[in-house]
Amino acid sequence: MDGDGFLHPEGTAWLQFLTDAGRSPNTVRSYGSRVAWYLSWCALTMDWRKATLNHLVLWRRTLTATAVSNPHGCSSFRSQSTVGVWMVAVRSFYEWADGHALLGGDLMSRMTELKYFAPGTASGGEHGSVRRVLVDELRTKRFGGGPPEWIDNGGARDRLAELSLPCRDRFLVDLLNTTGIRVGEALSLFVADVHFGGGSPQLRCRYVDPHLHVRVDNPVENGVRAKGKARMLFVHCDVVDSYVDYALERRGTLAAHGIADVSAHLFVNLYCEVRWLGRAMTYSSVRRLMERCSKRIDFDIGGPHTLRHTLATKLVRGLDCDPVPLDVVQEILGHAVLSSTRIYTHDEEAAMKAAMMAMAARPALQCGDR
Ligand SMILES: [Zn+2]
Known part of the structure; x- marks a missing residue:
């Protein structure tokens, strides 16, 4: 309702549409x-029909930063998932408005x-799927898509590649980063299996x-299953370097604790209680490593x-x-x-557009050709 008690015409029509x-x-x-709150907020400064992406980002921030009082009289902040639900309503309203020009x-x-x-993710189904979703600026991390599927930020990729880590962790991250092997395959x-000096x-x-x-x-010791395809993978010389650092660290750490290096596994525990030292690494320690890296590169890697x-x-x-041609990538990934x-x-659409833009227009005519 506006100040004179008149119903918001478009808002009302949209609610009728939802009902129908x-x-x-x-x-x-x-x-x-939720949309009434949004429209009231908009009305203070602008026409809701002319909102830009920045306005919506600001609205999301306002929802996040404004305390609300609950029935018990205490005030608290909306959770990220609540803010996400509020944004869904606004999106629905704008979709309807867009449809009505x-x-x-x-x-x-x-x-x-x-x-x-x-x-395998909630929205991906068995084979993965492509859907239209709110852009990152309007989404909240814990809502909907969850952590990103790939590190889509070049700065974060660089920071991860250069992050200073203990030798084993550095080697593991380098290996995952440059060969793309599944974590189960790495832990198995x-x-x-490592022929870094050649065969x-x-x-x-x-x-x-x-x-x-x-x-x-x-025959693994850590219960990890390398589901995938047996294959050979070449590695970059940087990975060989970080392996050498790790091999020295592994030998030194275990020797310092009087523990025999008997595990056949490439990746073993080195930064833990003495009783676990030298045993095959498990999934959970890789997950914790990813959490540590995420904090330090300021990007949520997820897993x-x-x-x-x-x-x-x-x-x-x-x-x-x-x-790299798809069939080569297929071999590398073991698909x-x-x-x-x-x-x-x-983001095929954006990539296709970029490819088209990158192509030179028809070569400029030479003067003599005219
Ligand atoms: Zn070999």
């Missing part, structure tokens, strides 16, 4: 009150973007350059799988490198079928 579309009375009531600008196309959801690696007849391996062998049948997605996306899209690799073409 079969939304429950509860939904209509809660959407209505009520908006001046291109707000709707700026509010949302196509986003890829990985297989044995020292004997030899004794090793029955013909590859000359530094490489490792991902195996699926190693180690994000590094695999990041490498795949970089190779496919040619970020920080030349684009059984190419369709699994194809999902890494995140």
Whole structure:
């Protein structure tokens, strides 16, 4: 209602639309009150039809930063998921308004973007899916998409690549970062699978350059299963360097505690209580490592799988490198079928547009050609 008690015409029409579309009375009531708050806030400074993405970002911040009092008389702040629900209502209202050609600008196309959801996540289903979602600026981290599927921020990628870490952690991050192997595959690696000095007849391996062998049948000690495809992966010389640092650290740390280095595993515990030293690393320690790295690079990595997605996306899209053909990426990742690799073409629409823009227009005519 405005100051004179007149109902907001568009807001009212939108609520009628929701009702006609079969939304429950509860939904209509809660959407209505949330959008009413938004429209009242807008009315103080501007016309809601002319809102920009920045206005909506500001509204989200206002919701986050404004204390609300609960029935017990205490005041608290809205949770991130509550703020997310409020934004959903505003989005729904603007979608309706856009459909009725009520908006001046291109707000709707700026509010949302196509986003890829990985297989196995709540929204991704079995094979992953692409859906239209609120842009990052309007989303809250813990709501909806959760942590990002890949490190889409070049600065964060650089910080992770340069982060100073204990030798084992540095090697593990380098390996995940540059080979894209699954964390289960990394934790199932044995020292004997690492041919960083090249293969030899004794090793029955013909590859000359530094490489490792991902195996699926190693008798692991940590209960980790390397589900995937046995394959050979070449490694960058930087990874070899960080391995050498780790090997020295491993030997020194275990010797200092009088512990024999008997584990066949490539990755063992080094920064823990003495009784766990030298035993095969587990998933949970990698997860904790990712949390530590996230804090220090100021980017929520989520899990180690994000590094695999990041490498795949970089190779496919040619970020920080030349684009690599999909079938080669498929081999590197150990995908059984190419369709699994194809999902890494995140933000295809934007990439296609960029590719088109990057192409030179028709070559300028030479004077003599005229
Ligand atoms: Zn080999």
